[in-house]
């Protein structure tokens with residue numbers, strides 16, 4: 115039977131306004147299920163967050179990072195949370211870098227002046243890896259929803275569909291996002307981005323699978339940079355402007371994606387689980 119502490123400490127952090135609650139289960143037993151995550155995620159009755167992270171012991175890295183969306187689904191990757199966890203682990207060790215194990219693989223974080231830079235691992239581009247429900251060219255998927263069509267699909271440890279548009283700010287993402295997220299073409303659902311490229315700069319808005327519209331999504335910024343390069347719209351390096359701020363993304367020649375941006379500790383709290 116698992117130990118239930120009456121008050122469990124947590125940290126509240128964010129990356130460009132994409133906010134997280136982080137529990138440390140490296141030296142104590144903490145078990146979560148979808149219902150508990152949804153209760154904690156409620157901004158009216160719980161703590162409120164886009165994603166919840168549980169740090170667990172790892173034999174291969176400084177920590178294992180378990181990631182939950184606000185809707186109670188467990189996921190393998192979260193870029194902004196990886197920078198936040200990297201910042202915590204670097205502060206703990208007093209060094210310049212940290213290693214983080216996730217269900218998507220082993221990631222690394224380094225201090226980059228006041229910011230944190232993380233290698234998010236390889237961008238996966240085969241239709242089976244996204245995954246899509248059937249074979250398709252992931253650079254031009256024959257798919258349309260409302261005013262959006264012809265997306266690029268990229269898996270960054272999680273599935274992304276990126277739609278290039280004239281004006282990302284004019285897209286009714288609140289309406290189209292949930293319809294695309296749950297379309298049968300995407301058997302594991304999908305994170306939905308709309309991107310406008312200008313002078314090597316990407317304006318990006320994101321409807322996140324399991325969380326809705328967020329201020330920023332790190333893996334979506336990685337996916338959009340990969341997609342823009344594959345479409346010949348940018349080089350391998352792009353500045354991505356999200357609602358909550360800016361990320362620097364590089365798709366490295368080895369196929370992995372490097373992301374640099376802020377990671378901010380908001381406060382420390384306690385909650386009854």
Ligand SMILES: N[C@@H](CCC[C@H](N)C(=O)O)C(=O)O
Nearest residue numbers: 192193194272323331332333
């Ligand atoms: N906010 C994250 C992505 C979190 C997971 C995503 N909603 C999914 O379900 O794949 C980020 O910064 O990457």
